[in-house]
Every structure is written in structure tokens, then in C-alpha cells.
Amino acid sequence: MIVxxxxxxxxxxxxxxxxxxxxxxxxxxxxHLGWMAVGQSTAMAQxxxxxxxxxxLVHAYVTSDFSVANVAENSHSAKPxxxxxxxxxxxxxxxxxxxxxxxxLFGAAVAWFGDxxxxxxxxxxxxxQGMIGAGFLLFILLTSDPFKRLAPAPLDGHGLNPILQDPxxxxxxxxxxxxxxxxxxxxxxxxxxxIEGRVDAAWARWVRPWTLAAWCAxxxxxxxxxxxAYYTLGWGGWWFWDPVENASFMPWLVGTALLHSAIVxxxxxxxxxxxxxxxxxxFSLSLVGTFLVRSGVLTSVHAFAVDPARGIFxxxxxxxxxxxxLTLYAVRAPALKGGGLFAPVSREGALVLNNLLLxxxxxxxxxxxxxxxxxxxxxxxxxxxxxxxFNRTFVPLMVPALIAVAAGPLLAWKRGDLxxxxxxxxxxxxxxxxxxxxxxxxxxxxxxxxxxxLALAAWVxxxxxxxxxxxxxxxxxxxxxxxxxxxxLPRAAHGMTLAHLGLAVAVxxxxxxxxxNERIEVLHQGEALPIAAYVLHLDGVAKAxxxxxxxxxxxxxxxxxxxxxxxxxxxxxxxxxxxxPTSMTxxxxxxxxxxxxxxxxxxxxxxxxxxxxxxxxxxxxxxGAVLMALGGLVSLSxxxxxxxxxxxxxxxxxxxxxxxx
Amino acid sequence: MTRKRRRLxxxxxxxxxxxxxxxxxxxxxxxxxxxxxxxxxxxxxHVAEGRRIRIGGLVAPASVTRDGKSIAxxxxxxxxxxxxxxxxxxxxxxxxxxxxxxxxxxDGAGLVRADSVLAKHDENYMPREVVDALKKSGxxxxxxxxx
Numbered sequence: 001m002i003v004x005x006x007x008x009x010x011x012x013x014x015x016x017x018x019x020x021x022x023x024x025x026x027x028x029x030x031x032h033l034g035w036m037a038v039g040q041s042t043a044m045a046q047x048x049x050x051x052x053x054x055x056x057l058v059h060a061y062v063t064s065d066f067s068v069a070n071v072a073e074n075s076h077s078a079k080p081x082x083x084x085x086x087x088x089x090x091x092x093x094x095x096x097x098x099x100x101x102x103x104x105l106f107g108a109a110v111a112w113f114g115d116x117x118x119x120x121x122x123x124x125x126x127x128x129q130g131m132i133g134a135g136f137l138l139f140i141l142l143t144s145d146p147f148k149r150l151a152p153a154p155l156d157g158h159g160l161n162p163i164l165q166d167p168x169x170x171x172x173x174x175x176x177x178x179x180x181x182x183x184x185x186x187x188x189x190x191x192x193x194x195i196e197g198r199v200d201a202a203w204a205r206w207v208r209p210w211t212l213a214a215w216c217a218x219x220x221x222x223x224x225x226x227x228x229a230y231y232t233l234g235w236g237g238w239w240f241w242d243p244v245e246n247a248s249f250m251p252w253l254v255g256t257a258l259l260h261s262a263i264v265x266x267x268x269x270x271x272x273x274x275x276x277x278x279x280x281x282x283f284s285l286s287l288v289g290t291f292l293v294r295s296g297v298l299t300s301v302h303a304f305a306v307d308p309a310r311g312i313f314x315x316x317x318x319x320x321x322x323x324x325x326l327t328l329y330a331v332r333a334p335a336l337k338g339g340g341l342f343a344p345v346s347r348e349g350a351l352v353l354n355n356l357l358l359x360x361x362x363x364x365x366x367x368x369x370x371x372x373x374x375x376x377x378x379x380x381x382x383x384x385x386x387x388x389x390f391n392r393t394f395v396p397l398m399v400p401a402l403i404a405v406a407a408g409p410l411l412a413w414k415r416g417d418l419x420x421x422x423x424x425x426x427x428x429x430x431x432x433x434x435x436x437x438x439x440x441x442x443x444x445x446x447x448x449x450x451x452x453x454l455a456l457a458a459w460v461x462x463x464x465x466x467x468x469x470x471x472x473x474x475x476x477x478x479x480x481x482x483x484x485x486x487x488x489l490p491r492a493a494h495g496m497t498l499a500h501l502g503l504a505v506a507v508x509x510x511x512x513x514x515x516x517n518e519r520i521e522v523l524h525q526g527e528a529l530p531i532a533a534y535v536l537h538l539d540g541v542a543k544a545x546x547x548x549x550x551x552x553x554x555x556x557x558x559x560x561x562x563x564x565x566x567x568x569x570x571x572x573x574x575x576x577x578x579x580x581p582t583s584m585t586x587x588x589x590x591x592x593x594x595x596x597x598x599x600x601x602x603x604x605x606x607x608x609x610x611x612x613x614x615x616x617x618x619x620x621x622x623x624g625a626v627l628m629a630l631g632g633l634v635s636l637s638x639x640x641x642x643x644x645x646x647x648x649x650x651x652x653x654x655x656x657x658x659x660x661x
Numbered sequence: 662m663t664r665k666r667r668r669l670x671x672x673x674x675x676x677x678x679x680x681x682x683x684x685x686x687x688x689x690x691x692x693x694x695x696x697x698x699x700x701x702x703x704x705x706x707h708v709a710e711g712r713r714i715r716i717g718g719l720v721a722p723a724s725v726t727r728d729g730k731s732i733a734x735x736x737x738x739x740x741x742x743x744x745x746x747x748x749x750x751x752x753x754x755x756x757x758x759x760x761x762x763x764x765x766x767x768d769g770a771g772l773v774r775a776d777s778v779l780a781k782h783d784e785n786y787m788p789r790e791v792v793d794a795l796k797k798s799g800x801x802x803x804x805x806x807x808x
Contacts (some may be wrong), residue, residue: 234750234752234753341664341667342667344670352671352674353674356674356675356678357678360678360679360681360682363682364682364685364686367686368686381696381697382696382697383694383695383696383697383715384694384695384697384715384764385693385694385695386693386695386764388689388692388693389689389690389693389694392685392688392689392693393682393685393686393689396685397681397682397685520730520748520749520750521730522729522730572753580753580754581753581754582753583753598750600750600751601727601750601751603727609730609750611749611750
């Protein structure tokens with residue numbers, strides 16, 4: 001009964017989405033306020049209905065209603081409650097429902113918080129959101145209905161893939177989707193602006209917070225996925241340049257560019273059509289990512305089902321969304337001319353450089369990801385593009401971007417003084433030289449590039465800090481004065497410093513991975529394995545029972561210089577429902593380095609393969625990502641972006657005039 | 662600077678970036694593309710010694726031997742089989758009869774020295790390359806292993 005209600009709610013939501021996609025658009029064209037207002041109420045009602053459908057599915061999972069095909073295929077009565085709930089999006093149908101739920105959430109948020117938007121702009125934005133929603137709701141109802149019933153209900157379900165039964169992964173998809181789908185708002189704003197034919201500083205102020213929010217969520221989502229891969233797969237790797245990872249990384253790269261170019265539109269009224277294009281491309285790449293992961297063209301843990309009908313439907317959706325918006329762009333963008341002039345060496349110039357590098361890097365990732373698929377599709381040889389390709393294309397493009405990160409914020413708008421900016425970066429230069437000298441000395445004959453990477457991280461870090469120190473006149477004015485200045489600095493400035501610091505921290509973590517140590521040995525009880533400054537001592541392997549698995553659990557005492565430091569318990573688990581083994585690695589961290597131990601197979605005569613890594617600075621990779629997201633949140637809390645203020649300003653200032661000159 | 666010159670400059674910078682990216686991609690493509698072969702392919706096509714390749718198929722029954730931390734096995738597509746050695750921990754789902762893809766280099770004696778072994782995360786799931794390799798050798802039964 002509840003399940004049928006959910007299905008019914010989904011159909012109603014589709015009808016409302018169709019209404020939302022059409023009426024407000026007509027209303028905006030004819031300046032009919034009543035019709036425009038339809039967008040707000042339908043957006044909120046649509047969210048309510050999709051939430052109802054989602055709740056119905058969650059209910060079916062929690063109560064283990066195996067008469068629902070989706071539940072029977074992906075859940076099991078013996079599963080812990082947390083994984084019963086997260087299992088809802090651990091499969092194709094459920095994850096698409098989550099996608100639409102988040103989309104309708106953003107739609108409702110635009111309707112709720114966007115009270116002060118010009119009604120026509122809001123109506124158009126909501127209409128575009130309605131179109132996307134209609135497309136995806138149709139997709140769910142026609143090809144991936146999560147509410148399908150099974151004629152004789154099975155006694156128990158197949159269970160969720162054990163490798164997905166993990167707290168880190170449980171919340172990876174919602175964050176990733178918050179990011180992907182959040183960019184739909186920027187996209188909707190871009191398309192609405194193209195329809196209206198005008199982009200101004202106020203427009204950028206409305207778009208920036210949505211983009212920021214989506215970007216923060218995507219950053220966290222990607223970091224979670226990488227963290228999960230690191231500690232569950234037992235290989236110690238945290239990024240594999242796997243196509244599904246790239247699918248989430250490309251929107252992140254272009255989204256980062258969008259974030260920066262929107263600043264130029266807001267502050268200087270320039271780069272308008274470029275920003276619009278970036279907004280379209282960012283969301284398009286999110287759609288491509290969904291397509292790649294969901295259609296089954298890629299094989300990975302993410303590819304739940306291979307159903308050609310779905311692939312074709314998503315491909316059609318892509319063609320309409322991307323093709324349509326780009327065509328609109330081609331027709332309307334020339335009308336968006338105008339804006340402030342700036343010299344190549346200026347804050348704007350630095351942001352353009354950032355944009356060019358980020359989009360070029362995204363393009364190389366795109367090529368490396370899609371080339372094998374393309375070749376396969378036209379009947380060419382099968383091949384894969386791995387690590388070395390991305391290291392040799394992506395990394396060289398990121399180096400100049402990182403160098404520019406420190407200098408850019410020190411340049412003035414319009415016309416900057418590069419020499420002056422570099423002089424103000426003397427401390428950063430000193431840090432680079434110090435890190436490089438100490439690093440090269442300590443790692444004589446070691447990886448030189450990794451040391452240079454660390455020096456680059458120091459450059460970004462000290463550069464960001466100097467810029468902040470200069471703004472608050474740290475040590476140049478009395479401390480209370482600096483404190484007062486820090487308090488009155490806009491939150492966005494603190495946010496930028498924090499995010500750039502996060503970037504530096506992450507770069508340091510990535511560069512330092514070249515210094516890791518790896519040991520693989522077969523150990524018997526009582527034997528020891530030295531690694532880095534530690535000695536691992538295998539005390540024994542015992543059987544252990546989990547809620548829905550049984551495990552071989554090793555007890556390993558870690559000592560350093562004879563002193564015991566930690567006891568680690570790597571496990572090898574076996575899930576009887578799926579007849580599938582998984583490994584549970586043990587990680588001991590002091591935030592400067594991880595000691596990482598995975599238990600391999602038994603050799604049958606009391607020996608166990610033990611794989612141990614010592615990974616310096618590796619936690620910094622995720623710490624950096626968290627700092628970046630935190631920077632985004634701080635920036636998001638900047639009161640200048642509260643929509644009301646933006647709107648009042650727009651009404652008062654001449655910025656609201658049509659941009660076309 | 663006039664608007665025209667500014668635009669020209671932007672376009673030029675964009676083109677330079679594009680050029681750099683193309684050069685990087687072509688350079689990297691040159692020796693970083695890893696081609697996939699089935700065991701039968703390996704017999705019929707000439708593969709240069711020392712070139713990175715991927716091979717996919719099933720782990721031949723009764724072919725797995727372990728020696729300390731190194732492991733030797735054969736990969737078969739039902740027609741021919743290739744011997745593989747690997748040093749390290751194999752994935753959880755590695756077992757005889759299971760579909761795997763290995764990446765490594767061919768040595769002079771026709772032995773593949775693998776530096777990575779991929780077995781996928783789901784017992785029902787078979788790497789796409791393996792399915793195609795089995796289809797080519799006629800050993801694939803439709804519907805037997807997909808879901």
C-alpha cells in the first residue's frame with residue numbers, strides 16, 4: 001500500500017514538473033504574474049511528492065518488504081539498520097530517486113529563498129529546473145521503477161554488495177549528488193539569463209551561493225569516495241584515475257573554474273558569456289558523469305545494471321539538455337557583450353588564467369576517460385588509459401595553476417602590478433627555497449619531483465597566508481588593530497584563504513605519497529615485520545563473528561623503538577549471503593603519517609600474507625579537501641550574498657540595466 | 662587596451678593552452694595506452710616484449726600455485742592459456758574459475774609478469790573485456806553470468 005502510494009506520488013510529481021516547466025515560462029514571456037507564481041508552488045509541491053516517494057522506498061527497505069523487486073535484489077533481513085537505509089541508494093533505481101529528490105530539493109530551495117529574485121528570472125529558473133526534473137522522473141518511471149512488485153515474494157533478499165556496506169560509502173552518494181545536482185541551479189540560472197538576454201552583477205550574486213554550495217558538497221563527496229577506496233580496497237591507493245572517479249572530477253574542475261569566473265562577473269561585470277558557458281558545461285559534465293556511471297558503458301562497482309534502454313534514454317536526455325542549452329547559448333550569447341575592460345596582468349587576468357588551466361585540465365581528463373569508450377564504440381582495439389597518461393597531462397597543467405594561486409589574489413583589479421605582487425610574496429619564496437633545500441637534503445637520491453611538489457604546496461600555503469596577513473596588517477599594526485580588521489574582513493575573504501590553504505595541504509599530501517614504504521610478507525604467529533620506524537608483530541589470527549559476516553581477525557602489535565604504539569586488527573571478512581570475501585584494513589594515524597595494514601590470504605599452514613604501508617602525510621589529502629569545503633562554507637555565510645541584500649542593491653544600483661549595449 | 666586587442670589576446674592564450682594540452686596528450690598517448698588482449702589474441706598477434714598490456718580471461722582451474730608472497734596462475738579464454746606471475750596480495754575475489762584482468766609486461770618466454778591483478782567486486786560480475794574475450798572464443802553462455 002505504502003509502496004503504491006510512493007509510485008503514485010512519483011507520477012504526480014512528473015505531472016507537476018511538466019506544469020512547472022511550461023506555465024512559468026509562458027508567464028514570464030507575457031509578464032503574467034499569476035502564471036509565473038505557478039513555478040514556486042509546483043516546485044515546493046514537487047519536492048513534497050518526491051520526498052514522499054523516497055520515504056515510501058525507505059520504509060520498504062527498513063521493513064524488509066521483499067515483495068518489492070528492488071528491495072529483494074538489494075537488501076537482506078540480516079543487514080544492520082544503517083545499511084538497510086543506505087542500501088536505498090546503493091542500487092540503480094534508488095540512486096536515481098535520490099538524484100531526483102535532491103533536484104527537487106534545490107528547486108524548492110530556489111522557490112523558498114528566491115523570494116527577492118525578479119519574478120521573471122525566478123519563473124524561468126524554476127521552469128528550467130522543472131524540465132530537468134521532468135526528464136529524470138520520466139526516466140525513472142519508464143526504465144527504472146523502484147516500486148516494481150515481485151509476484152511471489154522471496155523469503156529473503158540478495159543483500160547489498162558487502163563492499164558497499166561501509167559508513168564512508170553510505171554518505172558518499174548523497175554528497176556527490178548534492179554537488180552534481182546543485183550545479184543544475186547554476187545551469188538553470190544560465191539558461192534563464194540566456195532567455196532573458198541579460199547578465200549583470202546581481203545575477204552573479206544570485207548564482208554564486210548556489211554554485212558554492214554545490215561545489216562544497218561535491219568536494220566532500222569526492223573526498224569521501226577517495227577515502228573509502230583508500231581504506232576498503234586494501235591497496236592503499238586513494239585515487240585510481242578510474243573512469244567513474246574522473247566522471248565526478250570533471251564537473252569539480254569546471255565547477256571550480258565557474259566559481260572563480262563568477263567573481264569577475266560580480267565584481268567587474270566582465271567575462272559574462274564565458275561564465276554562462278561554464279555553468280552550462282559544468283552541469284553537462286555532471287549529466288555526462290551520471291550517464292557514464294549509470295548506463296553501464298563503464299564497468300565498475302558503480303555500474304549496477306546493464307540495460308540498453310536506460311543507456312539510450314540517458315543519452316537522449318543528454319542530447320536534449322546539452323545540445324539545447326548550447327544551441328541557446330550560440331544564439332543568445334552574442335547579445336551579452338559588454339563589461340569592464342582589464343589588462344592581462346590584473347586580478348581578472350589571473351582568474352582567466354585559472355579558468356583556462358582548469359578547463360584545459362578537465363579537457364585532458366575528458367579525453368583520457370572517453371577515448372577508450374569511443375575507440376571501442378567504433379570497433380577499434382580495446383585499450384585502457386591509466387595512471388601515467390593522467391600524470392603526464394594533468395600534473396603539468398596544474399603546476400602553473402598552483403603557482404598562480406598565490407600571486408592572483410595580490411593583484412589589483414583592472415590593472416595589477418606583477419612585480420609588486422611577487423615582492424610581497426618574498427616569504428613564500430623563502431618557504432619554497434627552505435622546503436626544497438631541506439627536502440632534497442633529507443631525501444638524497446629520492447624522488448626530486450615529489451620534493452618540488454612539497455615546495456609548491458609551501459608556496460601556495462605561505463602565499464595564501466601572506467595575502468591574509470597583509471589584509472589584516474598582521475605585525476604591521478598593533479594586534480588589536482589586526483583583530484579588528486580580521487573581524488571586519490568579509491567572510492568571503494576568509495573563505496578564500498581557507499580554501500587555498502586546503503589546496504596547499506592536499507597538494508602536500510599528494511606529493512608526499514611518493515615517499516611511502518610498502519612491505520608484503522608472509523607472517524606466522526609471533527613473527528615481526530619492520531616498516532619505516534615501526535615493527536609489526538603478528539600476535540595471532542582468530543575467528544570473529546559480525547552481524548552478517550564471519551571474519552579472520554588478526555592482532556598485530558605495533559612498536560616503535562621497542563615501545564608499543566598501537567594494536568591493529570586488520571580483518572578478512574566473509575559474507576555468506578553473497579558468498580563474497582572483503583578485507584577490512586587497519587589504519588593507525590598520527591595525522592602526519594598513516595600506518596596501513598591489510599590481511600591477505602592464509603597459506604594453509606599458519607602463515608598469513610600481510611601487506612603493510614607507511615604513508616607520510618596521506619591524511620592531509622582529505623584534510624585539505626575538508627578545509628577547501630570549509631572555506632566554501634565560510635564564504636557562503638558571507639552576508640553580502642543573502643539574497644535580500646543582493647536584490648536591494650540591484651534595485652538601487654544601475655547594475656540591473658540590460659547588459660546589452 | 663582596446664576591446665578588440667583584449668579579445669585577440671584571450672583567444673591567443675586559449676589557443677596556446679589548447680596547443681600545450683594537445684602536445685601533452687599526444688606525448689602521453691604515445692606510450693601510455695595499454696592495449697587489451699585475450700589469451701588467444703596473444704598467440705596470434707605479435708606483441709612486443711616489454712610493452713605494457715592487459716590480459717583478461719578466467720583463472721584456469723588447478724593452475725594457481727603460491728610461493729610465499731608470489732603467485733603463479735594461468736589465464737584462459739577456453740582456447741588457449743597464458744601463464745602469469747604476480748608478487749603481492751591478490752584481490753579478495755581472486756579464485757580459480759573467476760574472471761580477472763591482469764596488467765603487466767610480456768617477457769621473452771611468453772610469461773606475463775603482472776604488476777596488477779583486478780578481480781571485480783561482485784561474484785556475479787565479470788569484467789567486460791573478459792566477457793568479450795570469452796564470446797570471441799565461443800565459450801560464453803548468454804545469461805549465465807550477467808545480471
